[in-house]
Amino acid sequence: MTKKPFGVNLTLLPSLNPPDYAAYARVIAEEGVKIVETAGHNPGPIIAQLKKANIVILHKCTTIRHAKSAIKLGVDFLSIDGFECAGHVGEHDLTSFILLGRARQELTVPFIASGGFAEGRGLAAALALGAEGINMGTRFLCTAESPIHQKIKEAIVHAQETDTALVMRRWRNTSRYFANTVTEAVLKIEKESPSGEFSEIAPFVNGQRGRQVFLNGDIHHGVS
Numbered sequence: 001m002t003k004k005p006f007g008v009n010l011t012l013l014p015s016l017n018p019p020d021y022a023a024y025a026r027v028i029a030e031e032g033v034k035i036v037e038t039a040g041h042n043p044g045p046i047i048a049q050l051k052k053a054n055i056v057i058l059h060k061c062t063t064i065r066h067a068k069s070a071i072k073l074g075v076d077f078l079s080i081d082g083f084e085c086a087g088h089v090g091e092h093d094l095t096s097f098i099l100l101g102r103a104r105q106e107l108t109v110p111f112i113a114s115g116g117f118a119e120g121r122g123l124a125a126a127l128a129l130g131a132e133g134i135n136m137g138t139r140f141l142c143t144a145e146s147p148i149h150q151k152i153k154e155a156i157v158h159a160q161e162t163d164t165a166l167v168m169r170r171w172r173n174t175s176r177y178f179a180n181t182v183t184e185a186v187l188k189i190e191k192e193s194p195s196g197e198f199s200e201i202a203p204f205v206n207g208q209r210g211r212q213v214f215l216n217g218d219i220h221h222g223v224s
Helices: 023-032 045-049 064-073 098-108 122-127 150-159 181-192 207-216
Strands: 006-010 035-040 056-061 077-081 111-115 164-165 175-178
Touching: 023 045, 035 045, 045 056, 045 064, 056 150, 064 077, 064 098, 077 098, 098 111, 150 175, 164 181
Parallel strands: 006 035, 035 056, 056 077, 077 111
Antiparallel strands: 164 175
16 A cells, blocks of 8 residues: 555454454564554563564553553653543543653653644644654544545534543543444443443444444444
8 A cells, every 4th residue: 555664553452352462463573564553451462572573662651650661661662642632541531731741751762742632733832841743643534635434524623622522431441432322322321330241332332333433424323
């Protein structure tokens, strides 16, 4: 698809059917990928595997404690993710301004800022706070080159700052998604379920439904 440099993301999350992350890492190395972003649960074994192939590793962190642990594991640089970010926000609700200030004081490797950044003014603020750059995800979904459905692009552009929902906190897997009928259903189960079994919400938050949102343009089809 491209002759330009590119990276691969490996997000290590709890799952009813965990992927074979070691196999993913092996293929990444075999295909000559030079940069990998890791996130989620303990990346130690994967980092060790990737380092044998001399791959540059970026790890996403939502606390300074986790960032320091990642440095000890040998990561090359870090993404410091504030509570404003989409997707997995961590469990401590620490905002970008707080985290970036602490990162500048405490970290010994370069870091970039993630969460709530979408234009040049945010980049300027991140650089002033000590970051080497910013990480943008949602913003790129709205570009002309993005292959997602036009209705989803329009929904993102017209969204307000209050149009997200935090779900799965009960299972310490807190995630920020676009607020819709699916997130409402998940939050209702979280609040009212006597058993607290993750299987109760699994049909609502599975990745397949989320991916379909970007293809069919129905913002209420899944979580995204």
